[in-house]
Structures are given as C-alpha cells and as structure tokens.
Amino acid sequence: MEHIPVDLDGFNARRPMVIVHPQAKGLVKRFVRSLADSNLSVGALVHCALPYVNQYELERLAGLFRWRQCDSVVAIGGEFAIDIAKALATTLTDGNELKHREIKDRTIPLAYIATQAIGGNEVTTTMNLDGREVISDFLYPDIVCIDNRMVGQKAGLNSTVVAAIGSLAWCVEGVANEQCSPFAEASVLTAIRLIADNLPSLAKRPADKKSALAVVNGVAVAGTVKSNCKGGVACLAAELLARETGHNTNLLAGLLLPYALRYKQERNQTIKDDLLLALTGIDAYSTIAADDRSKESIRIIESLVSLAGVELNQLKIQQYLLQKIAIDVEDISESRVSMDYCLGFLQFVFGDN
Amino acid sequence: MKNYDFPQISPGTKPLKRFYVWLLLLIFGRAFQAVAKVDPAAKQEFDRMPSDFMLDLCVAPNGPHMIVGKDKQGRIRYYGWKPKDKKITLSMKIKHLEAAILMFTFQESSCVATARDRLIVEGDIVVASGVLRIMDLLEVLLLPKFIARLGVKRYPNRTQMSLARKLRSRVLTYARVVVG
Numbered sequence: 275m276e277h278i279p280v281d282l283d284g285f286n287a288r289r290p291m292v293i294v295h296p297q298a299k300g301l302v303k304r305f306v307r308s309l310a311d312s313n314l315s316v317g318a319l320v321h322c323a324l325p326y327v328n329q330y331e332l333e334r335l336a337g338l339f340r341w342r343q344c345d346s347v348v349a350i351g352g353e354f355a356i357d358i359a360k361a362l363a364t365t366l367t368d369g370n371e372l373k374h375r376e377i378k379d380r381t382i383p384l385a386y387i388a389t390q391a392i393g394g395n396e397v398t399t400t401m402n403l404d405g406r407e408v409i410s411d412f413l414y415p416d417i418v419c420i421d422n423r424m425v426g427q428k429a430g431l432n433s434t435v436v437a438a439i440g441s442l443a444w445c446v447e448g449v450a451n452e453q454c455s456p457f458a459e460a461s462v463l464t465a466i467r468l469i470a471d472n473l474p475s476l477a478k479r480p481a482d483k484k485s486a487l488a489v490v491n492g493v494a495v496a497g498t499v500k501s502n503c504k505g506g507v508a509c510l511a512a513e514l515l516a517r518e519t520g521h522n523t524n525l526l527a528g529l530l531l532p533y534a535l536r537y538k539q540e541r542n543q544t545i546k547d548d549l550l551l552a553l554t555g556i557d558a559y560s561t562i563a564a565d566d567r568s569k570e571s572i573r574i575i576e577s578l579v580s581l582a583g584v585e586l587n588q589l590k591i592q593q594y595l596l597q598k599i600a601i602d603v604e605d606i607s608e609s610r611v612s613m614d615y616c617l618g619f620l621q622f623v624f625g626d627n
Numbered sequence: 628m629k630n631y632d633f634p635q636i637s638p639g640t641k642p643l644k645r646f647y648v649w650l651l652l653l654i655f656g657r658a659f660q661a662v663a664k665v666d667p668a669a670k671q672e673f674d675r676m677p678s679d680f681m682l683d684l685c686v687a688p689n690g691p692h693m694i695v696g697k698d699k700q701g702r703i704r705y706y707g708w709k710p711k712d713k714k715i716t717l718s719m720k721i722k723h724l725e726a727a728i729l730m731f732t733f734q735e736s737s738c739v740a741t742a743r744d745r746l747i748v749e750g751d752i753v754v755a756s757g758v759l760r761i762m763d764l765l766e767v768l769l770l771p772k773f774i775a776r777l778g779v780k781r782y783p784n785r786t787q788m789s790l791a792r793k794l795r796s797r798v799l800t801y802a803r804v805v806v807g
Binding site: 276277279280283306307308309310311312313314315316317318319320338342 | 633634635636637638639640641644645687688689722723724725726744
C-alpha cells in the first residue's frame, strides 16, 4: 500500500477522495497509516451508505470532490465502492455523459485497494450504474493494490467465496472459448490455479491471510479475462437469470458451471485438458488417465462450487423464464450460443432439479 | 453536507523509523568514504565512475538523504545529508520509508528490493549498478556474516574474498567510519 502515494504521484495526484466499502470500515486506519511520511493527504473520506450507485449521490460526491480540491479517487473494497469510484472518476472528466453511457475519456486517476468485499467486477472494464451495466476501456483502474493487511477478515468471506466461484466460471468458460484473446488466455490459467488452490483453505479458515490474498489475486486476474473474453452459456444464462430473479450473478454462474460442463460432455464436445492442468497442477494432472480428465475436472469444480453452501434448487428458478432466457442468450452472445443449445442446457439443468 | 461527514486526513510521520534510516545512511556514507581508501575492489569500482560522480541516495519523498561524490582530486567523500547546492549526477530514490526499513534492517537484499520495484534511479544505470555492488561489499565488511547473508544476494566465499582481505578491510573501514 505504501506504493500508492508514489504511483499516484506519477499521475500528479496528491489529494485523493477515498471511497470505503462498509465491510472495509475497520481497514481505513491501516490505509491511513501506510500514507505516513508521504506527500499524500486524504481530501475526503467517504463511507458508502447505499449498496448501489445513484445519480443524485454521484453528483453530491462530485461536488464534494471539487470543493475539497481532490485530484484522484481511491476505492477501499470492491462491489459498489469501486463502482462509485469508477462512476465518480468518469463523471468528473469533461465530455462524458454517464446518463447516456458515453465514456470518451478519464483524466482522474483511479486506484483500487482489494479487500475481501469483492464482486468480481473490480478489475474489469465494467461498472454498475443505477442497475445498468456500463462498459468502457476507461473504467479499468490505473492502480490495483492487493495487500495482505487488507484481507483475512471473516466479515467479507461469503462475498469472496461467491465472487471467486463466479470468476472461476468465467475463466473455465474462457478456456473453452475459441475467440478468447491471447492476453486473456494467458491470465485464465493463472486465475483458475489461484482460485482452485486456495478457495478450499479460505472457506475452512477465513483468517488465513495467505489463501485470502491468493483468492483475491485470482479474482483480480480473472477480471482481465472478463474484460477480454465473452462468457459461455453458463455465464450468459446466469447474467440474464440474475436480472430476472435478483439472485447473485456470480453465484448463479458458479452453480450453472458444472452443469454446463456435463452438458458439453453429454453432447460429446471436448473439455480441454488445460482445465485439469490449471485445477490440479502438473503432478496430479500427469497421474490421471487422459479419458478421465474431463470427469475429474467436473468433480473438482463441483467440490469448489459446493463451498458456496447453496444448491441450485434452493434458488427456485421458474420454468417459464427458460425460453425467454434462451432467446436473450442467443441475442447477447451474437449467435455464438444458439437458442436451441441454451434451451437444451437450461432444461438439462432445471430438469435435474 | 457537513465537514465532519467526510473527514480530511493528513498522514502522520514515523520519526523513529526515519531516525533509524538517517543513522544508517550516515554510517553508510562514512563507510563509502572509508572503503574507497582501504579495499582494492571498492577502489577499482570507484575509479570506473566518472570524475563528476555525485550520488544522492535518499528515501522519497522527503528524505533522509546521503550524498557521496568525488572531490576535485578524484577522492570519494561523504558530503552529508543536504542535497541543496550539490550537482547530483546519480539519484537513487527508495520509493518510501517502509521499503527503506526493509532494506536497512536487511530483511530484503538490494537485489530483491530492485526486483520488487522499490528503487527509482535517475542517472547512469552502469554507475548505479556499481553503487549497489559497493553497498553489498559494505554490508559484507560492516556486518556479521549471519546478518550480511540476508542483505546480499550471494555472500562471497573464500576464493572471492580471502579472509586476510576481509579482516584487514573490515578493521580499517570500521576505524575510518569512527575516526573519519
């Protein structure tokens, strides 16, 4: 964290506005202590009151930002805290029209300090504004700080596990995606490895800083995959189902993932061996026969997803939604995932329950 | 909107850590001057440096500093901790006080610190590498082996530095650091 003043200084910024996630309230002292003997002073410390970004609040914060002569934005914690920071940094740049989702530039530096309050969208090019998703290259944070002093709290454990499972779903489907950019491909396996290796120990021992740090790091790397790669049927269906039902997108994506892989297997489509390699590492991978690798991958993913402690049938998804979701998935995937395939998949999933 | 809803915070200072780093830089500065006279390898390294060599090793953003350079006769001299009015040719900044503490409590060697992006160098990289080599040599000479091993990448074995040279250079460097 001590690097943040130095890096912000590189942007000629010395007076940030700090947006704090409610779960990260106790971590502010550690952040302030890390600023000692630097030229940086906090212009305004804002504790998020609302769990979403609201246009009125945003204008209020923009006024405060100008009044206190701040020059950069730092978010402590993810989810809506980073969304507010991203919205604030873009709204303060001339020429952007957030109401019309037009982001042409961003001149305000944006730093993100990872805590265990994460939603998976922090280190991506997306943000949630008034319930709508806004995508722009200018939404990627300039500085991402993952520090062991800011993780290892019990409070944010559930959101960390759910975000990690959601990120895992994106990465696993990223491995299978032929159109995935080489840059994202390079990150995919690292993210899967970090999450798969450390999520079980984090769920068992929430205070384990090493695991928490690795999982948060894995989610941050998965953000690069999300920004550069389009999701597969599980992620897209989860996104749309979440919109319809109000359930968590990450949780739905995680729960749908093993079904997506099994559905693929039933249709005799291949599941790449790389997946097992990333999930288990080279030693275990080389002891498993080639024919059993897909099954083993699915088994490991199922055990990881079970850490969320929620079953799909507990979510009570209504059957009448499936047709609509299938049509919408074909639409948003630009026909990469056909309606028939998606409908067959959803019936495979919810027929099981 | 009330002021106390959104507090402004000025960061504090860490006077003890600052003092420790200042003291270490003072000792290192004097040791630079001493080792240039007593150790042949250090002398050779300094000879390769340009005649206007003036090093400012400091902790960003507000110091402390250590100024070491060549005088008109080409001898290495310690010029204190005030960079004002000095013509600095090589500036080596440790990015923040915590990084300096890691380096100067020998929890991190200079190589590891460089790899972890803790140093900013403005000036000739070749000369900066020479300075790091001399710093490693100073750690070997000034510190007991079990501490020095933490501070350098590879502790020199007998073939690289004979026991006689090590003892002679160590005693003379210590004497010159104390006496001047």
